[in-house]
Amino acid sequence: MxxxxxxxxxxxxxxxxxxxxxxxxxxxxxxxxxxxxxxxxxxxxxxxxxxxxxxxxxxxxxxxxxxxQIQDLKFDSVIPICPDISLKMAWSIMKKNNVPNLPVVDEGDKLVGLASLANITSTYMDIWDTNILSKSGTTLENIVETLSAKCIYVSDKINNFKGKIVVTAMQPESARELIEEGDIVICGDREDAQEIILDCKASLMIITGKHEVTEKIIEKAKEISCSIIMTPYDTFTAARLVPQSVPVSYVMTKDNLVVFNNDDLVDEAKEKMLQTRFRSYPVVDNDGKILGSVSRYHLISKNxxxxxxxxxxxxxxxxxxxxxxxxxxxxxxxxxxxxxxxxxxxxxxxxxxxxxxxxxxxxxxxxxxxxxxxxxxxxxxxxxxxxxxxxxxxxxxxxxxxxxxxxxxxxxxxxxxxxxxxxxxSLQGKTLDEIFNQDFKVFNIGSLKVGVGQVTTMDTEGFQSMKEDMLKYMENKTNDEGFNLLMLMVTDLLKDGSELLVTGDEKYLVSKAFNVQLDGKTVYIPGLMSRKKQVIPPLTAAVNESK
Missing domain, CATH: 3.90.1640.10 (inorganic pyrophosphatase (n-terminal core))
Known part of the structure; x- marks a missing residue:
């Protein structure tokens, strides 16, 4: 803390x-x-x-x-990630920092989702169809990074891929029946197979095993705008890794996130945590920007x-x-x-x-x-x-x-x-609420709830025009907030005295405390300047005498 x-x-x-x-x-x-x-x-x-x-x-x-509040705790700092990084990269960051999840933020560092180990591991259990790269909007950069690949030729016309993933583990002519225009094709070093892939107008050719690519193939790829990358992995490994190039935004949790604001109360956060089973929770500021993450452990150490x-x-x-x-x-x-x-x-x-x-x-x-x-x-x-x-x-x-x-x-x-x-x-431009509450205190005298405000001014004449409205304001406050007695001291610095405005069922206590007669709901008392010394003590005495 x-x-x-x-x-x-x-x-x-x-x-x-x-x-x-x-x-x-x-x-x-x-x-x-x-x-x-x-x-x-x-x-x-x-x-x-x-x-x-x-x-x-x-x-x-x-x-x-x-x-x-949450901001008072020493919660964990976090490394936010952007939505378009690959699952493989997100997984690596989690392992490196030993964290179960990562906040996903937009360009303004505002939280847009949460990528967790559960998100990523579930992708290995789910059987994704061969169009997963197209559906998820995977970029060439993500595929290159995931496969540790080298770019042989990159078309400037295609970055997002619309086709399916095909592995050419068959005779070249048989592959012709599977490959459609725009597909992503994983192949080996057979030039005849590569030519058929290009004949079918694939959008990306992934060559496995660090094999050389002939100039003939490269020139043909340029003609149809088919990008070529080369990965050191074998065909099986490359096929297994390609789905990990999917952007994290495709699998992150976006809805029903349990997020805490930094000024949320710890007791309220604890109640929410008891209703969920997450290991940690994002913490954001009032603008939605990520600040860190908090877990049950942090609440235990609350001071x-x-x-x-x-x-x-x-x-x-x-x-x-x-x-x-x-x-x-x-x-x-x-x-x-x-x-x-x-x-x-x-x-x-x-x-x-x-x-x-x-x-x-x-x-x-x-x-x-x-x-x-x-x-x-x-x-x-x-x-x-x-x-x-x-x-x-x-x-x-x-x-x-x-x-x-x-x-x-x-x-x-x-x-x-x-x-x-x-x-x-000066009272000019002030509302009744501002005037009454600028120096207002509540006192519990015996069983009574008593409120006393004080306005010290050199402009008592300016106050006279708003006196009736102030009394109505005080009546409403008395009823709404349950005061037994409500008073406002309008202290005149020039005359060294105060006019009292009084509301409440116990206003008779004012007459008893100050030995004065109220003129309706007001009375002027010369020499009355101090709430602490001249108002509360005699009121307390009057309450005690009335018991």
Whole structure:
């Protein structure tokens, strides 16, 4: 299995989630032996994209699961073959590489069939008729290669043969009754027999035994465009070998192939293998190009993917398939959630305003100075998560770390924050779905399923025109996904407060938690800036009091 560590933030990633994953991957790559790859679970917000563009950093790879996939296994590399090579050549390649089958690919390396030992050996058991070379479209090149032959004369008019195979093991005059125009004829060194073959207008004459061919015969062959080749084999051997010149495309398996894509899940591949009896299976990419082959042996050696979580520690917010992965670390600043592990792990959770503050601390604690780009990403994350210290989650640790990092990144935090918030808070051109889900998290509070999204903007007036449509969107989401309570915080950076939009059967909990009266399904709460510190704790308390 490819030995890498995936570092992932939460679903619907915010700037802290993305930047912390990128920076911590950079730290792990500087200090560890296993490559660390930052990944994301959703699309980037405008704010986050602005940050990455500003510091010239590529977005993390988007993945949708950490369950083991075929691409994670060390499956076998293969030698693909083209459809027109001979059976003899295919057999030789299989023996040389000790493989039971070979993928057959077109000019673009896309899989078109599978040639197996079973395909080839069955041809020796089947009694093919004498027209097999014609039916299969065998070329002269294949016949020459199969018979280790030497070309005496090759007609430029004929390459594919339409006639049958004839062995002239009889008197020359008797052969005249068997040979028809266009036939492929195997003969010896008798010149009288060769002349009769040419009189009958054969398309190919195969002379066995390394005998010389007279100029008279060659000239006559040219007149009727009959190619002549000479094989060192005797007549019996030549007759036995000729069918092996058939192109592999004639016998390969084309239909009902069991093929795996490189991103197929290993568990699903195992189920398919249990229903079949093949020794190995082709592996292709999303374009159908062959990558290798996989067998049951590779599945036995399956290992779990290694994962580090940043900026979250709740299963509902994390990557699908986490239960099948090996969780190594958690770096977070939120409440302790419900993720469980089978073995002890490194779990670092601190009551600071941003995960990036913790990640930066890890750099400095290990005597490593983050580069300018990583320092800039960490600065942006701290500014974003603390709303430039307007959020009550802000701590002195965040302030001190931003000061230290901004010197390395060579930015003015206040000026950068203004540019970043302007780029990230505009709602123009966004759909309801994009607005609601750009920073949305699901919480299990007691027996209730609670969802809380947050939109931080300087354009609250622009939001007012879409408020009713947003409430309808939330009602549908509540019903479709079974939420007991669904909330959207529209946080106004200018007024330092948030308007709450609320749907769900348990919306009375909002009044109880914040000691406010809902105006239908909305309420404005001054000073409400933090979901983590000002929303989830009082909601949890309200749920517990209602039991």
């Amino acid at each position: 490819k030995d890498v560590i995936y570092i992932s933030g939460h679903k619907n990633p915010d700037t802290d989630s993305i930047c912390s994953a990128l920076a911590y991957a950079d730290f792990k790559n500087k200090t560890g032996n296993i490559p660390a790859i930052p990944v994301r679970l959703g699309e980037l917000s405008r704010e986050t994209q602005f940050v990455l563009d500003y510091f010239g950093v590529n977005s993390p790879e988007l993945i949708d699961t950490v369950r083991t 779990k993917k290694k994962v580090i979580l940043v900026d979250h520690n709740e299963r509902t917010q994390s990557i699908p398939g986490l239960e099948d992965a090996e969780l190594l670390e958690v770096i977070d600043h939120h409440r302790i959630g419900d993720i469980q592990t089978g073995l002890p792990i490194y779990f670092r959770n601190e009551p600071v305003g941003c995960t990036a503050t913790i990640v930066a601390s890890i750099f400095f604690e290990n005597g490593i100075r983050p580069c300018r780009k990583m320092a800039g990403l960490l600065c942006a994350a701290i500014i974003s998560d603390t709303l430039l210290f307007k959020s009550p989650t802000s701590t002195n640790a965040d302030r001190l770390m931003l000061k230290r990092l901004s010197e390395i990144a060579n930015i003015n935090p206040e000026k950068f924050a203004e540019e970043m918030f302007k780029a990230g808070t």
